[in-house]
Amino acid sequence: MANNRVLVVGGGLAGLSATMKLAELGVAVDLLSLTPVKRSHSVCAQGGINSVNDQTRQQGDNEWNHFDDTIYGGDFLQNQPPVKEMAYWAPKVIDLMDRLGVTFNRTPEGYIDRRRFGGTLYKRTAFAGATTGQQLLYALDEQVRRWEVEGLVKKYEFWDFLGPILDDNGRCVGAVAQDMVSMEIRSFAADAVVVATGGCGLIYGRSTMSVFCTGSAASRCFQAGAKYGNGEFIQVHPTAIPGADKLRLMSESARGEGGRVWVPRKPNDTRAPKQIPASERYFFLEERFPKYGNLVPRDIATREIFNICVNEGLSVDPTRMCVYLDLTHIPRHELDRKLGGILEIYEKFQGVDPREEPMKIFPAVHYSMGGLWVDYEANGEGGLLPGSPRNQSTNVPGLYAIGECDYQYHGANRLGANSLLSCIFSGLFVGPGIVNWMKSNKAAADLPKSIFERAVGEHTARHKKLLSNASGTGENPYLLHQELGDIMTRTATVVRYNNQLTEAYEKVSAMVERSQRCSLADTGNWTNQNVIFTKSLQDMIPIAQCILKGALMRDESRGAHFKPDFCMPSLQATDPTERRLEAEKWCDAFEENTSKFLKSSVCSWKGQEPDLVFEDIDTRLMKPRPRLYGLVGGEVIEEVWKQRSRSKEESAPSKPAATKQLAGSV
């Protein structure tokens, strides 16, 4: 494989694990990143990484259950074979990270300690203090540094990926990138390009993500012909600390330990929180959900907080939207004992002691389930065929996508601690497939130079055009970004309405042209961050369009996508017979909706806007069932649903038996 070269774009968990695996397989890798790879966004993950383990196994857990939880949590919107393969690999992934020296927390006996995360009954989550992502990233970074010394990996840090290069047959044979220091634009010939560029939170202005998470790299692939799937599924975390620059995560445990969420009843009340008497405080979660109070499920908390600020105008701060999360009624020593670590984060960044003053929090965009569409090849057991060049391949041959920037693993909603897993898994798994892909193709380095020169020419022209826009007369890229973020946050996060989405789509589409007219304050050719940012802003817009269009066309509620005009209602009837009838109707409606919308939205770029089609989902291993978290009448619906499933099984006896066998055989 001496002459083969692979270009990996992005050095988060996904890109680094792919790089080290490819190097081990003897493939030379060029690794390109906006930032030294050790500073990639993966460093921010705190909570942990999931796998079945010896302890949970003895409590009845197995890989199949992890697979089931992931699919159920994702509201069945995933093709099942890749998710199954990931769940079965999870214990191996953690073993490997353990061998690489990750400082996982230990039990007194020296085994890896585990905690429980949302969406499961088992303690599957391995963690390293409150910095699991950092520790995992560093272990991979160290291995890649080792390969760098061996000469198999060459890093290009502070480089911006500008787009893939396709030959005349549409095969990806490399990429164009720009040195962010010298501003040199050059091509990289590569027999395969792996895009591992993470999420796209910056499309929303501010999010819990790092500044590198613009989605621009995925967008550049999309605009070059790669498909983009399930864009509308954006996870919003209920409690984050709004900052002028970033929204920092505030753990759910603050509410778990008794934190109360409230706003003043009077809009625009300017009094300090402590001066507002109890009778004038609106504990809206407690009033509206007397049973669960402040601990309503995550999505509901998110929606209510959003609603109180956006639609009811009760934000506690005139300049930004937020509500109080109040711990001040709890004794100081108790807070320090139970919540010390997370309160320090608040203190460090807000300069305010949350033991004395209520915290100001607001939901924040946190994760993109959608991303570049990727293929897979299933094996006979319903998992993946190892070494297949189709695994993780976009529809552009030779162009692969892994990690948060692919759409494959989390469906309509990601479970906590499953993302770090999907990143490392997809990175390790893609390697052998790429090696097989390269065997059957002419080496990119032997192709005519003109292909590469043409691509560099196009990107140079784009760059020069931007620099030559007359200064001071056009759009200010930073303000345009703010505008984009505001529109997206208002219309395409927690609660979605078709009229708002239509309007937003028009406004954002107009930005395609407006962003071409950005004028730059810096027209120089040395470390010009102004032009790099403007290009990434231009490229955020097509992805924003995918998100809006998907949200608009998906007339249902599923996982993170919630439309009040299209959601399955709770049961109203109190009389048991009527309730039963209502449940029957509910199940009919559910089945109808499933046949209509249990589909991936898949966008292709058409020059000015995306074209969207719905694509069937591979549910070969497990049939969809209603997700009933917290729905009134859920018990009755579940009963009806189970009866229906049983009678279906009886009328078609051979099929479910096969499924069961699959489940048990691996």
Place this chain on the structure above:
Amino acid sequence: MIAPGPEVSPSRRPSKINVRVLRQDGPGTPPYWERHQVDYEPDMNVISVLQKIAAQATTFDGKKVSPVAWDCGCLEEVCGSCTMVINGRVRQSCSALVDRLLEDNPEEIQLQPMTKFPVVRDLMIDRSRLFHSLKRVQAWVPVDSYFDMGAGPRIPREDQEQNYPLSQCMSCGCCLEACPQFNKVEVIRHAGETDEAFDARKKQAYDAEFIGPHAISQAMLFNSHPVGKNLQKERLETLTGTGGIQACGNAQNCVAVCPKEIPLTTSIARAGRAATLHTIKKLFDR
């Protein structure tokens, strides 16, 4: 508690913030101070100040200028990108809160690039030497392969508790900025020099100089891992060689500025003992 209580009335807060930035257009060009003014908002940090400066691209006295260049990433003090010298002190700019800075000096906020690394532009510096030190101490676990070989060795909880703090080093370089023994090395590219030739020259220059406390600490981290230990000798060889541990004057400045509160001087003391043993052992092994 340092936080201003609710009794500080909003009217006492300034409406504008003065910022002085030490700018430099590129390597080898002279630095110069430039004054900016931005609107005050509650809960600002230095990053949001720089974001405003970038959007304005106009100085205090109305002159159009290019936006100030700087480096940042996570904005929550965990990626190590955003190190700079703020009001004379090296630190992460994302956790540098404007209200706190104004308490120390209400007149202005002063931003300078780190002085121990070559300036790329404005507040952007080139920290490749810091990462090169990690190669010098082979800061990794030399596993056989990435195939599935089962779990790693069992690790006592005490060892994890000792190692976890060391493994939080985010390569920010604060410790290097503060260390009196760590001096700036700037290798200027010759006209027409190839990437390879330039890299080789840089490597040579870095190898001749002090490795830095962060790398000594990483060497100790990997020397105490059951498999990482396999490279113990090689690491100690580096630490006893040129630019190794004997360059450390034990001034302890490093540990005082580390944002992650990594016990650097403890690591240095451990490394010192291990290096002495290594040297003695080598004498007897001859």
